[in-house]
Amino acid sequence: MISSIRKKILEVLEKDARLTPREAAILLSEDENLVAGEIAAMEAEGIILGYKTIVNPERVRDDKVACLIEVSVQPERGHGFDKIAERIYRFPEVRSVYLVSGGYDLLIVIEGQSLREIADFVIEKLSVLPNVRSTASHFLLKKYKELGTILVESDGQERIPVSP
C-alpha cells in the first residue's frame, strides 16, 4: 500500500509534472524537505518513471501513422502471456501493449512514419512470431482524447472576467 503522503504528491504531480517540491509542499501544506525526499525516493524506487509533455498530435500534424493491433497468441506453459508480450513490447515502434480479456489476447498500439512501415512491421515482425496465431489491424483515424486529456478544439466556456 502506498502511503497517503505519496498518494497526495502523485496526485498533484500527475496534474502538473513541472511543480517543484516546494510548490507541491505549499499545495499540500506539507514540509518541503519531506516532499522533496518522498519524490526522490519514488524516483529511486521506480514509482515515478519519468516526466513527459502531453503534446496534442492533432496540432503538430507530424503525419505519423498509428495503428491498434489485436493479436491472438498461444500462451506458454510456465510463462503465460509474459514471454510473447515481451517479444512484442521490446520493439521500439510499439507504444503500448495490453493483455485483455475477450476475443483476442494482446492489444498493441504501434506508431510509424507511414502505412508501409506499419505493414512491414505486421508482416515481417509480428505475424511471424511463433506464438502469434492471428492479427487484426485498425488504423487510427483521429484522436479525441488521450490519457485523460481531450484533444479536440472546443469553444470552451467564456466566463465573464469579473462577477460578484
Add this chain to the structure above:
Amino acid sequence: MKVSTLPQTQSRKPRVNQTVADLPPSGIRRFFDLVVSRQGVISLGVGEPDFVTPWHICEAGIHSLESGRTSYTSNSGLLALREEIAQYLEATTGNRYDPVKEILITVGASEAVDLIFRTLLEPGDEVIVIDPSFVAYPALVTLAGGIPVRIATRPEYGFAPRREDLDRAVSPRTRALMLNYPNNPTGAALSRDQIEEIADFVTRNDLILISDEIYLPLTYEGDPISFASLPAVRNHLVLLHGFSKAWAMTGWRLGFAAGPPDLIAAMTKIHQYAIMCPPTMAQHAAVEALKNGHKEVESMRLEYDRRRRFISHHLNRMGLTCMIPQGAFYVFPSIQSTGLSSQEFAERLLDEYNVAVVPGTAFGECGEGYIRCSYATSLDALREALRRIEAFVTDHRSTTGETNPPPFREP
C-alpha cells in the same frame, strides 16, 4: 436614421422610481467595464467556478430535453428534486425538512434572497447585514422597502460578527439577520461556538436568520456546519443554498430555500406570480447532481483547497497579509501596506500589470483596505497573477519609501 433617446412625452414625474434611481450601481459593474476593454488580462475577479458542470449532470439536463420535458414544473419545483434536497439536508445537517411544505426551488439562491426580503419586510423594517458581504443583500433589502443596517466584520475576529456588534445593531424595527458563511468575499467560515452564539442572539431577539450557505460544501478545515443543524433555531431560520458553486452550475440558475412552512408558503406565493417555476431542464440536472455528484464536488473541493494554500501562502509572503480562507474560493488580503486605496490598487494593478482583482469596497465600506482575489482559476494563471502582483507591490512599496519585501522567487 437618428434615434432619439429621450422619452417621447415629457412627464413631470421621472420614469424610474426613486428607490431604484438611488440604488448605487454595483462597484463590480464599473470595474467589469474597465476589464473587458483590455487584452491579456488574468482575472482573479471571477465569482464562479472555473470547472465546467460535471458531464453526468449535463447529460441529465440533455436527457430531459430529449425526453420532451420542456414544460413548467410545479411552482415549488419538481417534487423529486425537493425530496433529494430533503435527503441532502438530512444527511448534512441531521435535520429533516418536509419536501412539500418546507422547501422551495428558486432561480439561483439569489431569487430566494429577494423572496425572503419581500416576504418579511414592511417599509422601514431593518435587516442586519454584515460588511463586507455579497453585493446583492443590501440592494435587495432596499428594493423590498427595508433598511440594511451594516455591521463590520474584521480579520481580528475572523470576519465573523461579534455578539456586542449584533446587540448594538438590533432595534425594535429589526426583522432579520442576513449571513453568508463560508463568506464571499472574505473566505471566512463560522465555528460551532460562533454559530451557537448567533443562534442565541436570533432566538432571543425573535429575528429571522437568513443564512446563505451556498459555499458550505466548499469548506476546507473541519466539518462544514450548517445553521440547520441546530434544532433550537429552526423556527427562525431560512436556509438558502444552491447548485452554482459546489456543483459548478452557475449558468443553470438553480437554488433553493428551506425554512418554516409559513415563510416558505409566503415566498412561494411571490415566486408563483413572478417566476412560475425554475427552469425544468436545470431541475432534472440538479436531481442527478444530488444523487451522484458527490465525487466531483469532493474533487473540485480538493483542487480549490490546494490553490487556497498556494495563493494565501504567496500573498502573505509578499506582505499582502490575509487570513487563510476556510471556505468558498476567495481570499481577502489587506493592501494597506501599499498605501493605496482598494479602488486605486485594483485600477492600477489592472492598468500596470493586467491583473484583475475586485476592490474590497465593492462589498461594503469595511472592505476598504482589502481586495478580493478568487482562486477559482487554474494554478498556472494563479502563479502568473501572483508574480505580477508581487512586481506591482514592489513598485509601489519603493515609491512610498517602505522597505522592499524579498523578491518573488519562483519556488
